[in-house]
Structure formats: structure tokens, C-alpha cells
Amino acid sequence: MNCEYGEKLILYTYGEAGQGLAAEVEAHLPGCASCRAELAALRAAGGALSAFKAEPSRNTVLAVLRAARAAAEGRRGFRFSWGEALLSGALASAMAFVFAFSGRTAAADLAWNSGLDSGLDSVEYSVYQAQADALSAQGDWEYGLSDLEDESLDFSKNV
Amino acid sequence: MSEENTDPELVSAFKAGDAEALGLLMQRHQAALFGYLLRLTGRRDAAEDLFQEVFLKLVRNPGAYNEREKFKAWLFTVARNAAMDHFRRGSARGEVSLYGDGDKPGPADFTASAEPGPAEAFYGKTEAARIDAALASLSPDQREVFYLRHYSELSFKEIAETLKVPIGTVLARMSRAAARLREKLGGDAQ
Ligand SMILES: [Zn+2]
Numbered sequence: 014m015n016c017e018y019g020e021k022l023i024l025y026t027y028g029e030a031g032q033g034l035a036a037e038v039e040a041h042l043p044g045c046a047s048c049r050a051e052l053a054a055l056r057a058a059g060g061a062l063s064a065f066k067a068e069p070s071r072n073t074v075l076a077v078l079r080a081a082r083a084a085a086e087g088r089r090g091f092r093f094s095w096g097e098a099l100l101s102g103a104l105a106s107a108m109a110f111v112f113a114f115s116g117r118t119a120a121a122d123l124a125w126n127s128g129l130d131s132g133l134d135s136v137e138y139s140v141y142q143a144q145a146d147a148l149s150a151q152g153d154w155e156y157g158l159s160d161l162e163d164e165s166l167d168f169s170k171n172v
Numbered sequence: 173m174s175e176e177n178t179d180p181e182l183v184s185a186f187k188a189g190d191a192e193a194l195g196l197l198m199q200r201h202q203a204a205l206f207g208y209l210l211r212l213t214g215r216r217d218a219a220e221d222l223f224q225e226v227f228l229k230l231v232r233n234p235g236a237y238n239e240r241e242k243f244k245a246w247l248f249t250v251a252r253n254a255a256m257d258h259f260r261r262g263s264a265r266g267e268v269s270l271y272g273d274g275d276k277p278g279p280a281d282f283t284a285s286a287e288p289g290p291a292e293a294f295y296g297k298t299e300a301a302r303i304d305a306a307l308a309s310l311s312p313d314q315r316e317v318f319y320l321r322h323y324s325e326l327s328f329k330e331i332a333e334t335l336k337v338p339i340g341t342v343l344a345r346m347s348r349a350a351a352r353l354r355e356k357l358g359g360d361a362q
Contacts, residue, residue, distance in 0.1 A: 019344075023350065024343070054356075055350050058318070067206055073223055073224050077198060077227040081194040081231045085186065086191075
């Protein structure tokens with residue numbers, strides 16, 4: 014069972030073997046059932062981890078975003094306003110998170126996780142939706158409502 | 173600031189007072205970091221707390237990250253240390269150490285919970301459970317490097333630096349993990 018290829022196989026599996034080493038492992042594999050089985054097991058386990066997507070809850074994400082806004086505000090001094098924040102996209106980001114984490118479906122999940130481009134689309138769509146909804150149906154927000162209302166009021170003053 | 177910016181650029185922007193930059197940074201890394209923490213702890217509530225703790229550390233003291241280092245290496249180092257502290261606090265309170273215990277309550281607990289993900293749809297429940305059981309059978313050291321490599325996508329050399337062990341140690345742990353997974357998942361089936 015112990016063929017001394019264990020660590021070479023690891024480097025090969027994770028794409029860290031140089032050309033020479035990769036060729037050596039590939040020449041070894043057809044004759045070694047143990048290494049083939051390890052490779053298959055590593056790929057199966059990695060595939061299962063990749064297929065199982067999990068995201069932090071929106072409350073967790075929003076808690077960080079609120080702290081980030083407060084910290085950024087502190088650093089920029091008292092001239093900061095929520096109107097500015099909305100224009101610069103900070104609030105829009107927060108809303109994107111709100112939306113990305115609300116009413117999630119399997120399809121939305123996949124879109125959110127399937128790569129940069131679709132991720133961007135998803136964010137832009139979410140921002141659009143969030144802005145539209147913030148104006149018309151604030152009652153739909155089941156949490157953080159008072160914060161968002163305050164911010165909207167400040168924003169309208171600035172417009 | 174946009175998705176095009178590098179991690180160090182986003183941190184610099186946040187240091188200069190741009191809160192949106194922090195949001196972009198978090199969005200970029202949240203799935204990997206949260207997945208890592210969830211697997212490591214086996215508990216959603218613990219993973220949520222640790223996730224928040226890691227990013228709040230950056231929010232409160234962005235100077236703790238130096239833009240010359242790889243952000244992901246910093247992020248997963250902080251996360252790993254936070255998880256270690258979490259397990260230490262747990263054992264101080266007399267709770268079962270999730271980290272130090274070989275097989276319970278393992279990751280199988282949360283895949284079997286209220287959160288059937290695409291994994292189950294793709295592999296089927298039985299196969300997902302079999303793989304979870306195999307992962308839960310790894311030693312804590314093996315599991316740590318396996319999850320770190322998978323979620324952070326850092327190189328083994330970078331992982332060795334993160335864990336402050338020689339790279340040979342990291343590779344040996346991975347190799348033993350592979351042997352264990354092979355045993356649990358069956359012979360030369362594929
Ligand atoms: Zn072999």
C-alpha cells in the first residue's frame with residue numbers, strides 16, 4: 014500500500030506539481046491502485062465541499078457593514094452624511110446584501126456563487142430591486158427597518 | 173471601488189474612509205471564509221460569530237493587515253486563530269471540544285440539518301453523508317489542512333506559513349488525510 018508517492022500525489026492533485034513531477038505521477042498512476050483511489054477520494058471530498066454552498070446570514074453581514082460604515086464615518090469626520098453614503102454606494106451595498114440574503118432560492122444561490130460575472134449581475138439586480146423597494150414598500154423589510162428608514166429620510170433631505 | 177480592485181486596494185480604500193470597499197471585500201471572500209468556519213466548527217452559530225469577529229477585527233483595526241501580504245493568507249490566519257480561541261473557550265467551559273474530538277459532532281451534523289444544499293442534490297443524500305462521515309474521521313490536524321487548502325486555495329507553502337509548521341508537515345498531514353479518505357470512501361472504485 015505504501016508506495017512513497019503520497020506527498021507527490023498531493024502536490025499533483027492540487028496543481029502544485031511542476032511539469033516533471035506531474036509527468037512522474039501520471040506515469041505512476043496506471044500501476045498503482047492505491048494512489049488512484051486516493052486521488053479519487055480527494056476529488057470526491059473536494060467536490061462535495063464545493064457543491065455544498067453556505068453563506069453567513071444577512072444579520073451577520075449587516076452587523077459588519079454597519080460597523081464598517083460607523084468606522085469609515087469616524088475616519089472621515091463629521092462631514093460624512095448618509096446621502097453621501099448612498100451616492101457612493103455604501104448603502105446600496107448594504108441593500109445588495111439585504112437582498113442577496115432575503116428570499117433566497119436555489120437558483121439565486123447558484124447565480125450568487127457561480128462566478129464573478131453572474132455575481133456582479135446578481136449584485137446589480139439586487140441593488141436595483143433594493144432601491145425600488147426601499148422607496149415603495151419599506152414595510153417588507155423584516156429587520157433593520159428603522160435604520161433604513163432613517164437613512165432614506167436623510168437621503169431625501171440631501172437630494 | 174469595484175469588483176476590479178485588488179484586495180489590498182480595497183483595504184486601503186477602507187482605511188481612507190470608504191465603507192463600500194469593506195463590503196466588496198467581504199462579499200468577495202464570504203463564501204470561502206464562512207464555508208471554512210462552518211466546516212471547522214460544525215456549527216452555524218459558531219461560524220456566524222467567528223465570521224463576524226474576523227471581519228470586525230479588520231473594521232476596528234485595518235492596520236492589522238499590511239497591504240504587502242496576501243489578504244487571503246491574513247484572513248484565514250485570523251479566522252483559524254479565532255476558531256482556536258473559540259475551541260479553547262469551549263473546553264474551558266467544559267463543553268465538548270469540537271476541534272479536538274475525532275468524530276463528534278462532525279460536519280455530518282449540519283449537512284443533515286435544515287440546510288440541504290446543492291451537494292445533496294448533486295451527489296444524493298447518501299453519498300454526501302458518506303463523504304461527510306469520511307471527513308469527520310480525519311484527525312483534527314488532517315482536517316485543518318484539508319479544509320484550509322480547499323477553502324482558502326492558498327498554496328501548501330502559504331498554509332505552512334499560516335500554521336507555522338514546515339511544509340513537509342503540511343504535506344504529510346494531507347497525505348495521511350488522503351489515505352484515510354480512501355479507506356473510508358472505498359477502494360479503487362473510480
Ligand atoms: Zn502509488
